[in-house]
Amino acid sequence: MSVRNVHSWTIMLVALAENGECKQAVRLFREMLLEGVKPNAFTLTSALTACGHAGDADEGHRIDGMIACTQLRVDVAVCNALISMYGKCGWLDQAKAVFHSMPCKNDISWTAMIDAYCQRREWARALECFHGMDLEGSWNAIMSAAGGGEALELFSRMLQLGVKPVAISVVAAMEACGKVCDGARTRKLEEAIVWDAFDANPVVTSALMDAYAKCGRLDDARRVFDTYRCMGMCSCVDVVAWSTLIAAYAESGDSEYALWLLYTMELHGIQPNAVTLLSILFACSHAGWVEHGCHLLASMWRDRGLYPSSQHYSCVVDMLGRAGWLLDAERLVCSMPIQPDSVALTSLLGAYTLHGGLRLSPYFQQIMGYATLPHNTDSSRKERITIESQLH
Known part of the structure; x- marks a missing residue:
């Protein structure tokens, strides 16, 4: 060859x-x-x-x-x-x-x-490992099924029974902290994972940052991020960690800092993924940076080789609608290479209502007629009723 x-x-x-x-x-x-x-x-x-x-x-x-x-x-x-x-x-x-x-x-x-x-003929250790496999799997399955507060109680109970936690258990506990916005318990978990050397695990590191962010403690999320960068633990500061921090600042309304983090991330040679760029589009939408958001969407495939998902398109439709660029928003919905979802459609209809009533093109109404909207949840049923009532 x-x-x-x-x-x-x-x-x-x-x-x-x-x-x-x-x-x-x-x-x-x-x-x-x-x-x-x-x-x-x-x-x-x-x-x-x-x-x-x-x-x-x-x-x-x-x-x-x-x-x-x-x-x-x-x-x-x-x-x-x-x-x-x-x-x-x-x-x-x-x-x-x-x-x-x-x-x-x-x-x-x-x-x-x-x-x-x-x-190595270490039969006792092999048997111990076999029992550990069953026990760990049981605890993790229960924690994943439990809600925020219940998962934390289960995690505490697991420790009391002497079951050594593994990374997936720690991540589940941190996700629970984020759900119930318990910053104090997140801090205790951080101290525990440093003691047990889980802090060298990039999955755990990102989960810790996300928990702090959901608790509204952005300074702690940034501190965790900076700690591992300063320690030279490159495996912990990967695209997931960067994306977690960017999402935290974007969702808190600090769009400028989220964008600065994106530029800094790229300067360090780490390429953003689709999740990172979705957070940046969210930041652009809430900051009113319409031209920057549109450029970012256009450059996803052209410059980065990433296919925009329905979430990316919906975010840009929302951004255009917020800014009053109604015709551009409608053109984007009508020209999407994928079928628009209920989020994009309701965002556009909401924007038309907000900015002076519906003036939808026949082509858009045709798209609405063929759109497949979900029926399986209360929220999706409300979306369908809203869309259909405004069309007729």
């Missing part, structure tokens, strides 16, 4: 490993790196699996080091492959370290860890 990309390398690597040529697969992976081809998550899991079957713990450990400060280090599939590789090679301590650092575990994670204990 004249041009070999990551996909062609990965296909060859998998083919070798599946045919029992694991050592050759490991050599191929090294060759790929030497040619400057950047592996993706599937390439890494395939290479780690080959290392495990070949008994090449050193190469597997090098791969672990290579991805230590990247987002791939918190990818569940990659972490599962690391645990399995270390377990097969007899590196039990390293397998445990990966297992306990995972922000979210699935059944494969637990099974890989149990297998690692069995490889």
Whole structure:
């Protein structure tokens, strides 16, 4: 092949490993790196699996080091492959370290860890891990189903019973703090996660910032963010953390600071995702920055390769309507590449009502006639009644 990309390398690597040529697969992976081809998550899991079957713990450990400060280090599939590789090679301590650092575990994670204990004939630890799998899953399922206050009580009860929390439990507790706006308990949780070393987990860090923001404590959210930046914990200050902080300031009405954070984020080499840009559009809408918001929507695909969702379009329709740009709002609804949702339609109708009554074009009314609006909730039923009453 004249041009070999990551996909062609990965296909060859998998083919070798599946045919029992694991050592050759490991050599191929090294060759790929030497040619400057950047592996993706599937390439890494395939290479780690080959290392495990070949008994090449050193190469597997090098791969672990290579991805230590990247987002791939918190990818569940990659972490599962690391645990399995270390377990097969007899590196039990390293397998445990990966297992306990995972922000979210699935059944494969637990099974890989149990297998690692069995490889070393540590039957008691394997059985303990098996029971822990069942217990953790039960607590997390209950906490996810509970409301804000109930989830916090369950979390406290879990600690009283001596069940060691994992990242997903801590995140659920923080989400509960945000729902009930309990800033004091959020602070106590922050102290607890620092003690248990959960603060090095980017998922937990973002959840902590979000909880503070929902409690109206933006200074604390910013303090958490700045702390990890100053400590050089790059894995904690990722696009999710930046997006969480931007959303917090946008929703609080500080649109200028939210926009400044976006520019600062890009200066640090972190590209915003669709969630980040939705928060910025929200900020533009509430600040009345119509031209900037329209430019941002147009640049999502052109400059960033991101497809705007119905939420992005609805936000811009709302922004145009607030500013009184009614014809532009209607043109956007009529020209969307996706079907407008009830939020966009009610935003436009509300804007026409606010700025002097309905003057909707026949084409827009035709769109309304074919629009599929939800029926399944009280709020969506009210939206449908509002729209239909104003059309007729």
